[in-house]
Amino acid sequence: MSDVPKPDELLSNIDYRPSRTGWMDTPVDIQKGIYSYAANPKSVEYVGLPYPRQWNPIEEDWQLPENWKEIISKGFRERLDRFRSVKVFMDICVRCGACADKCHFFIGSGDPKNMPVLRAELLRSVYRNDFTTAGKIIGSIGKNFKKIIGARELDLQVLKEWWYYLFQCSECRRCSVFCPYGIDTAEITIMGRELLNLIGLNIDWIATPVANCYRTGNHLGIQPHAYKDMMDFFADDIEEITGVKVEPSFNRKGAEILFVTPSGDIFADPGTYTCVGYMMLFHYLQEKYGFDITWSTYASEGGNFGFFTSHEMMKRLNAKMYAEAKRLGVKWIIGGECGHMWRVIHQYMDTMNGPADFLEEPVSPITGTKFENAKSTKMVHIAEFTADLIKHNKLELDTSRNDHLKVTYHDSCNTSRGMGLLEEPRYVIKNVCNNFYEMPANTIREQTFCCGSGSGLNAGENMELRMQGGLPRANAVKYVHEKHGVNMLSCVCAIDRAALSASMEYWVPGVEVTGVHEMVGNALILPGEQKRMTDLRSEPLPGMEEDDAE
Amino acid sequence: MRLNNLLAQGKTAIVKKWFVLAIGTYPSDTAKFLKRQKDPFANPVGRTIYHGLEALFDQLLEDMDYEAITSFLDPIVRIRAIQNFSPSQATNFIFFLKDVIREHTQKEVSEARLFNELLLFESKIDKLSLIAFELYMQCREKIYELKANEMKNRTFRAFERAGLVSEIPADTPDLVNINICKEASSDT
Known part of the structure; x- marks a missing residue:
């Protein structure tokens, strides 16, 4: 909306036809x-x-x-x-x-x-x-x-x-x-x-995250101890919900794999529940198969707002991924659910900060699958990693724990058009929940509509712009919401999770936003877990509403 | 209700004209696109406006049902509330219907003296505009709420999560009354 006109301006501009001048x-x-x-x-x-x-x-x-x-x-x-x-x-x-x-x-x-x-x-x-x-x-x-x-x-x-x-x-x-x-x-x-x-x-929404990222390793300027405190807090949540204590490791030298994810997963709802999902998955794999992965409080940001500033700034902020992998002596890297992080990794990292000849070609230690597509970058998207685990029946899943969700999937622009990740997230979703509905064909996959807030435009002051840009996506969500009762919009991007939440609140109330690994966390049966009463958001699971009320 | 019959018969033409005037509030290149593209997912603005106006016109011909009207009017106003329009520009499309109807029924209204019916119908359009105004404000308030919440969530929630906020505990200790006035202290 533009500024409210003064009365005299209103009277002199009562003809509402827009200007006919050329651009x-x-x-x-x-x-x-x-x-x-x-x-x-x-x-x-x-x-x-x-x-x-x-x-x-x-x-x-x-x-x-x-x-x-x-x-x-x-x-x-x-x-x-x-x-x-x-x-x-x-x-x-x-x-x-x-x-x-x-x-x-x-x-x-x-x-x-x-x-x-x-x-x-x-x-x-x-x-x-x-x-x-x-x-x-x-x-x-x-x-x-x-x-x-x-x-x-x-x-x-x-x-x-x-x-x-x-x-x-x-x-x-x-x-x-x-x-x-x-x-x-x-x-x-x-x-x-x-x-x-x-x-x-x-613009400040880009410049300040860039400066923070350069200084502390992440957009929000979170220092290592706060990063760890936050994850300890998530571990307490997991224990409360499942009765299982998970203990993620940080900055551990000699780990086989390094995990790098956007800081939005650590500090911004609803991304935090996705982070909880990762933690549960890694714990499960560690218990069952001796999986060996470490988080880093230095490479604490997958996102890269340098990409929206200049090629040099993108390179500079991206460098910490390989640097941390080298410092810790890991074999390869798994990356979390993020959008532009993957565009940078997939299209630029190898030539900008590579070759990562100190790393090995990624092979899943659990299934033996070689991730040929990541041969050069040595970095695998967690949706690919999890899809491979499911394909090889390596995860015990109770899909009914997502039965309260009717899910659709929003392809992040960067993972779909930027790196061709189309099937893996869908494969994971379909294996962890029972109600999945696609949006119309001309709004998904390669033709996906942006969340409306990508490339550093997720500020608050430009909310009208964000709602304008978010309209085509929201319009397709509204369609499946009305037709199939969809109540959950899933995605594999931290900006999406933040941006689409506001977009849904304005355009399609009744639809919430989730990362794919939050739903994995809901369905995953942890060794020794207690009967779950709630999902990862601490909301009662289907059939547990009354128990919860007691 | 002769006017109503006349309007019902001319519905297609009237709605079409109303739609053209409504999208005429956009720059001409945009208006062409809004009119031409029929896919509702490729052109949510144009199709939402068209279907909304069509349904609203039906409502005007019948007894106006508030719930039904808001369900058709809200999507249009919701879009225009976040586009580059002033409040009056965002809601002006309602009044365009008056022009369309006057033009469409001019001859019959004067010949058959349907002025009263026309005035009644125009009053309905006025009611529609009042509903649009309500909806417009709701949308704007939602935008302000989103802006405020985003700011709050980004700062307060981050502090809260990092354990830097000390909340009032659920079980507060009982407070003991103490008297701090001068006399009270001299008594003791």
């Missing part, structure tokens, strides 16, 4: 609820990024460095030379419009500048002007001719437009699925955000 002539209007707060200068400074300062997006003066145009132009040139993909993506778009209506932010907001083609055009127009021969020649004839070839000069208004719309893209890549040329608009956003960072124009 280039429609000035950017930065609205409350859509933009995220500017980066805290302390966070920018801490990681050595340029031009830390206090600035406010809704003020006229953004306190830019004097030579900001020069910095952007130089940065643009460098990136065109460095990334062949970006150069190609700038040149080959024929504006066919196949991507236009595929973006959740366009669908939900109705703002044409959120059409992926147009969002990219915000940059392309400057590219044509500054870096193409046609742009230079036609520009020399006169300013008015530039529009003919879709070129324009970079000025303050254009820069503000870049900032506003590049932080309305969650880099989900749904648009790229439909592009006949395979243009990855996410890469354009990634590059655009890098350029903005060159002049200190980040």
Whole structure:
């Protein structure tokens, strides 16, 4: 919602038809609820990024460095030379419009500048002007001719437009699925955000987690003792529910496997219940098969907000995974349920911080399965690991303990489009619960709709934007909620778990959000456990409601 | 109720026109998409508005049922409450129906003197707008609640979980009355 107009403004604007001007002539209007707060200068400074300062997006003066145009132009040139993909993506778009209506932010907001083609055009127009021969020649004839070839000069208004719309893209890549040329608009956003960072124009929801992550190893700035305290607290919960005491190990040298998961699993509901699920699974495997895994309070974050800042920052924050694996001397790594963490691992880690030649090719010590797909990165997604255990009948499961749940599954953009993890989470879900319903085909798997809050947009102040972006996903959930009575939306991403909870509260009340391993924890029969009365959320299990009341 | 019959007969055309005016509140490129794409999952905004308006029109023709009306009106208002509209812009689509109906029935209303019926029908539209206003505020309040809760959860819950918050225990000790005034102390 925009600000409430004053009475005289209301009377003078009683004609509600929107402006009919073309996109280039429609000035950017930065609205409350859509933009995220500017980066805290302390966070920018801490990681050595340029031009830390206090600035406010809704003020006229953004306190830019004097030579900001020069910095952007130089940065643009460098990136065109460095990334062949970006150069190609700038040149080959024929504006066919196949991507236009595929973006959740366009669908939900109705703002044409959120059409992926147009969002990219915000940059392309400057590219044509500054870096193409046609742009230079036609520009020399006169300013008015530039529009003919879709070129324009970079000025303050254009820069503000870049900032506003590049932080309305969650880099989900749904648009790229439909592009006949395979243009990855996410890469354009990634590059655009890098350029903005060159002049200190980040948002705080990204900059501060980056600084925290650099300092303490995780986005929230949790220090090792608090991380451990939290898990001790979960262990108490598990004991209360199951009667079994689990004792996870931390920073243990010589362990066979290192486990790295997003810190949201440790500190943000409902992700915490997923964490409880991991702890129960590892305990079960340890008791039954001597499974040997350690957590790390240093590599205490799977997520990587550096990915939303620059390639260099992504590399820097990712480095701790291999560094910790090397320090502890483990053989390979299992990663928890996370989205963009896996995009970084799958697409960048190996070449950025690898080769991890000190690690071994992952082989499940329980089933002997070789994870060929992780041969190079040496890191396996926990959904793959658990699916393999189930496939080999290595888990004792009581699926009735999830009978109060009617479950659907939201494919995280990054695990589905970014690494092709489509079947494993579904296989696990179908084996731990009895009521599973898919959402419509054009809203899942490769065509999945983003939660609306990915790529650092999960702030609170931009709630309207998040609800706009979350609408297409929520609309599909609403359908299965009404048709099948679905009451639980499962996912394998920490941002999803946080973002979809708010989205469901607004769009589809009555649907809660869970990680897949929370449901594994519910169903898993721990050796020596007592009769369970509640699920991991301490809510009575089906048939136990009366016992609970007593 | 001759007007009602007239409106019922013209339902398809009236709803279509109402829909076109409603989506005309979006930029033209967006409006084209909202109109063209018929898949409800690819175009939740357009399809929600269309189906909602159709059902609301039926309600206006019949005895208005509050529950039914909110079930159709809420999804539309819920969407427009988080889009880039001011409050009046978000709910203005209700009033567009007046224009559509006046245009559609102009001839018959003046020839057959159906002014009273028209006024009655327009009063129903006014009621609809009041319900829309209620729903709009509910949506906005929910957004503020989400914003407030997120802030609270992020800070307080983190402290709480880390054991840094000392809560009031369930069993509090009985308090002993003490008198701290000057006379009381001099008495002792």
